[in-house]
Amino acid sequence: MTTETFEISHSRARVLDAAEKLFMERGYASVTMRDIADVLGVKQAALYYHAPNGKEQLYREVVARHMAHQREGLEKVIAAAAPELEAQLGAITDWLVEQAPVDLMRMVRSDAVQISDTYAEELIQQVDQAMMQPIIKVLRAAQARGEVRRIIPEMVVGMLLALTNWAVYFDSTSRFSVSSKVMMRQVIDLMLNGIIERN
Amino acid sequence: MTTETFEISHSRARVLDAAEKLFMERGYASVTMRDIADVLGVKQAALYYHAPNGKEQLYREVVARHMAHQREGLEKVIAAAAPELEAQLGAITDWLVEQAPVDLMRMVRSDAVQISDTYAEELIQQVDQAMMQPIIKVLRAAQARGEVRRIIPEMVVGMLLALTNWAVYFDSTSRFSVSSKVMMRQVIDLMLNGIIERN
């Protein structure tokens, strides 16, 4: 029984892994069930044993799992980092670039709306809870300590996520020898010189 | 004859307008020819009179026209702006937010690759020529004047485009009363405080 349960969840995890990679890379509409099956080396119909509720539900589960993963990771690296804002932001961007950041804007504005308008709203909430709030908390704490001047944390967090995406893409084109992590350290330095309170 | 030519190009422009709006909002794969026809109030088959070469070619033409439009606009506002870097960047971001910025990363990584790998390369070149090089020239000129310290202009331009996209999206959610243009002025101020040469 334990073995069977393990095997089942392991197979499911493999399906979710393959689906996640494809969905996040190319978007919901342009990934077919056959594409996912091909990656797993099975026929298209076999997918419906592991994902009996179809493509739409599969996408929802992939996203929910991804967001849970991001939230756990972010909270972990934030807790482990030094209590200064710069160190915490560095730990955050290091984590983000390691996770092969996804195009959140495409997910919300293209992928999700194809499923339903209510799901688009739900996805926005998930992204907010999993990826934005943990970082917002870091900024608010720094504000409370008097480390940064008055900013809108929600705005700054979005900037950080957008810049991380760009850094990873820029690094992948690799015309310049600047790693994503080093680039994001420079971005943080640049941002802090703008938002740090000067006495 | 002149009237007929005008009417034809006018009809074509209407088709390209509708296609551009949908393609840029939702991406290549999730926009159907029927969607475009619905916006125009005609049946799907009628589209093939104006776009006889099909969906793929329609997307290519839409993108080519959009990039030409962006290049012309950018070069115009740059030429009209004051010769200081801050004023030029402000004119650039004002222009960009007015054009309802598109998700360049989705275009390159999702839309274009569905058409062909060679088109993805072509699109990257078009984006580079139309949107990045004009702004890169501004940064290089400022570097030559000694206004900014050593940076990688290509990297900074990508940051600026990514942040502009985020600003417009953030503004559209409008939970906070910060207009895209005002927000980008603050971004520019923040970036300049990071990259300006201090003597």
Next chain:
DNA sequence: GTCTATAGTTCGATAGAC
């Protein structure tokens, strides 16, 4: 758990009437 076969849809595109 995976397969073959196929039903039911949707989409891109063409043909031909008007």
Next chain:
DNA sequence: GTCTATCGAACTATAGAC
């Protein structure tokens, strides 16, 4: 220039054998 009608391909999903 737009319409109706339709073809062929691709996709989601189901049924049933193994």
